[in-house]
Amino acid sequence: MTIQTEPFIVNIGPQHPSTHGVFRMRVVLDGEKIIDADMVVGYLHRSLEKLAEERTYTQNIPFTDRMDYLSAMSNNLGYCMAVEKLAGIRVPERGQYLRVIMAELQRIANHSMAIGTFINDCGAWQTPLMWMFAEREKILDLFEMTCGARLTCNYMRIGGVAFDIPDEFLPAVNGLLDDLPRKIDEYEKMLMENEILIARARGVGTIPRDLAINASLTGPMIRGCGIPFDIRKADPYAVYDRFDFAIPVGENGDSYDRFLVRMAELRESVKILKQAVPALPGGPYKVDVPLSVRPPVGDAYARVESPKGELGYYIVSDGGTAPYRFHVRAPSYINLSVLREMVIGASVADSIVALGSIDIVIGEVDR
């Protein structure tokens, strides 16, 4: 005799505290168990790829801020690299270093946010989020100091960066770097040894290693499965090949491993920053590129390791001032393709944890 209960369809989202925006997951429940799931996105679709075809290459940089609004610097960087690759522009040394510094600071800020919200999804009552926000706040202050904006930085330019750093930037960033390892120790002590967190996140949202490769996962999602794929190592851009750092990988590919990977990446980013900041060379931070740059006819695909994963830009030029086709390979969108595999058979509580461990940003999913 089996107890047959009626299927129970629940909309998790679009207005829901832990869907990180307007993401919607339709799930069929049997009791608390999810027997089918379907994702609905597009509530934040702004058609950036179409808009970009009407604007010049430089005008498109602010659009990239609005995609993954939690890591605007990396988004800028990827786009500028794609245009530079298309137009054959070489960025001066100081510009490269500034780009790396900003991108790594952004990675720390983004991972702080990701870890905080992930533990919030596990049910902590805002405390880890607030603790993580404290560090993110200092980094956003650094961004504000440099480019005047905290979230949508619009800092990178084709051929370099928009502004040189102000005088008070270097002392501030050095102070932060001295402070951060101690803080990260504190977080590890608070979070990693937490029995309830392990019980909640271990074995939840497990992705098999083969599926992780086959489903084009990138970033902490694929590294959590034990595959050390990181563009900074595999395809070093800017000046990443000059720094000594390691790629943290997990073992089982569950939510807890992804959390561990993000935690360890905080340390690795600090390590890179500690090498990059003292080595910051003098000289120009930017080459002169005409505002309405006209790359030659052709296409180019450039990619960076954004905090969410591989962020790629595919740009087709017809020789004019605007891109003919502008495509974004959005990591959090493609990472979502295993959502069904992660949540089916899990309970509602586990599905929220699994979703939180992907670290999606709806601005990037929907574009």
Next chain:
Amino acid sequence: MTALCGYVLSEWYDLRDLGNPVQALLDWINGWGDGSTFHWLAYVVAGLIGAAAIGLFLGIAMLSLIWIERKAVSRIQIRYGPNRTGPFGLLQPVADALKLMQKEALTPLAGDKYVFWLAPVVIFIPTLLVFGVLPFGPKMTAANINVAVLYIVAVGSATPLVIFMAGWSSNNKYSLLGAMRGIAMAISYEIPMVLSLLGVVLFTGHMDLNGIVQWQQKYHVWLIVLQPLAALTYFISASAELNRTPTDIAEAESEIVAGYHTEYSGMKFGLFYAVELGNALAVSGIWATLFFGGWWLFGLDRWIPAWLIFLGKMYILYGALILTRGTLPRLRIDQLLDFAWKFLLPLALVNVLVVAAEVTIWQENGISAGWVLPIAAVINIVLSGVLIVGYTQTFGFARRQRPRRARLVTDTLAAMPQ
């Protein structure tokens, strides 16, 4: 002058126990007529005074708790908390209440509007009833009934049904999920709770709370020393039903929005919020009474008013609830039920067994309490330590799954799967 001093210091004016003036008033009313004519009036007056006092206390306590909780949690979360309304944000609870009252109380169209309306009202009753039997002082119990321990459990057992009323009548799937979770959890945690209370009742031989406090006063010991296992199981299982963070699966904000009160707005939501705080205070009050000596504090209660001691203990123990709320993530429902059935229940059973043996040896052989109690305390403390550590090491999650760090790879290409 001496007469006035004597009058002021005489017992009925003694503010150390507010029960004295009330008793004097009742005696005065009883003295009217020929002794028993106005007995009913004294009865009515006593009931009214008790009810009014509890209502007043609960109102003030809830307002203060909102402020304390918000302020304490904000300090845990390294932020300031309310600081704009009045000095130190002290007027924040008033502002909260006013805001809630102004809001529109929506009723879902497809919901069951009578049950929907009734649920926040009914859920207040158990909270009020529990405070009715708490001894605030030697003579400050609104209703000193002699099965108070069982009564607390019985009254508390009505709460899951009200939660179900709220969740079902909302006609919302999140609400229904929350209600079902709430019921499943409440019926699981009731059993270890009753068993842990049984240990206390066995030891003291009393079922009324005042008697338990007086027992602790008589033997000059707090029961937490004699009953550490019972204190722990009671605290965990009672706080599990409070819907506070480590166990708030019935309203789990990150999963099912707000659980059973998703659809409530305005002051109806406010009632749920207030009841949550009130229940937490009641649990800390019961904890203080049963295991921390209630209004008795090693003789200090001769100088400090007993009710102040009790309130102090109650609020300090409430701090423990705030701490757990501010620091722990939520458990999943199956883990929570496992914990109740596989950890708390065996511990509580062992505790009852041990206590029964100790009490039998003590009572049957007529050994003096001065010998039995220290030995029993040592045995129970050691036993609880061994049991808890042994249990967690043998069956706990910690043994199987140690926390790790991520593995660091420098040569990525070599480590790639081929």
Next chain:
Amino acid sequence: MSGFGPVSAFYVLAVLSIGSALAVMAARSIIHAVLFLVLFFVSLAAMFVLLSADFVAVAQLLVYAGAIGVLVVFAILLTPSRDRRGMETKFVGPGLLAGAVVAGTVVFIAFNTNWDTASNDFPSTVDAIGQALLNRWALPFEIASVLLIAAMIGAIVVVGGRGVDLDTHAAGPATRLVRRER
């Protein structure tokens, strides 16, 4: 039981309990019926308080209002709603018969019992009940507990071990439901 207070309380509680018992039958919604049933249990508990049987009152509240009410709610919610329909017509005859038998028994007992008036000072009922259960009625008490354990094990054997088969379920109608509703 004398005096204005207890007598008026008795009548109020009597009206409440009979009214809620009638409402259980009259309620259209089965959930409402359960809620009225709980109200009935609570008023019965109050009746026991009126009789100074405080332990029985509290036990009534704990077992019936708390546990049985929740149990009934669980049973209703775990039953698919299509099974809940059609109940109005099916069992009218047997139901009436059973009701008549119970009512007859109650009336018979009510008229054939020699109702004693208890004295006014009541000892603590907890002690008395405990003594009775563990001395005089120890054997029936233990037999009852063995019976309950047997029933519980039987229930576990009947339903345990087999959950909902996820593989067949996932490909079943539920999957199509999601697709269709989009």
Next chain:
Amino acid sequence: MTIELTGERVAARLGELLPETRVEAIGHSVYVAAESLLAVCTALRDDADLRMQHLTSMTAVDYITHFETVYHLQSLAKNHLAVLKCRIDERDEPEIPSVVSVWYGAQLQEREVYDLFGIRFTGHPDLRRIFLWEGFAGWPLRKDFLQISAGAQHPGLPHFPKQEQGFGVLSGPNWTAPEPPRQS
């Protein structure tokens, strides 16, 4: 550094693997005919020399005369990248085989391309629009899509769910009933 394989290199290897298919190498990319796309993709994925396990990016470009789907493939083990392209000359009903059976990660990307370009992927397990709603008029990323047409259907319900049952109708102090449509 990831090696970006030239078209000739991939085409030469494909010629060894699948001698009967016709591939054309232009610059960094390899052009494949639509009908042999699946065979080529499977061969690229399983070949021990190329090992294109990871479909990095998949998109489409509208060249007005034709569509082109672009696949960026990479090998994690060998650390190289190749670009595969496929032309679709049909404009009204463009169709191309889906590669979901080869790379699961193509699932959402193909849905995106279908949504914005209107290219149908045959064999896709769950081809629905993803960002826009079903029934949206037109395919926005095509070059001939200039604005949303006037009669386009909009999302959302036209009325409150239970309106026809007599309740749920908008009412309140600031709401005036609209004029009923005049019968002429």
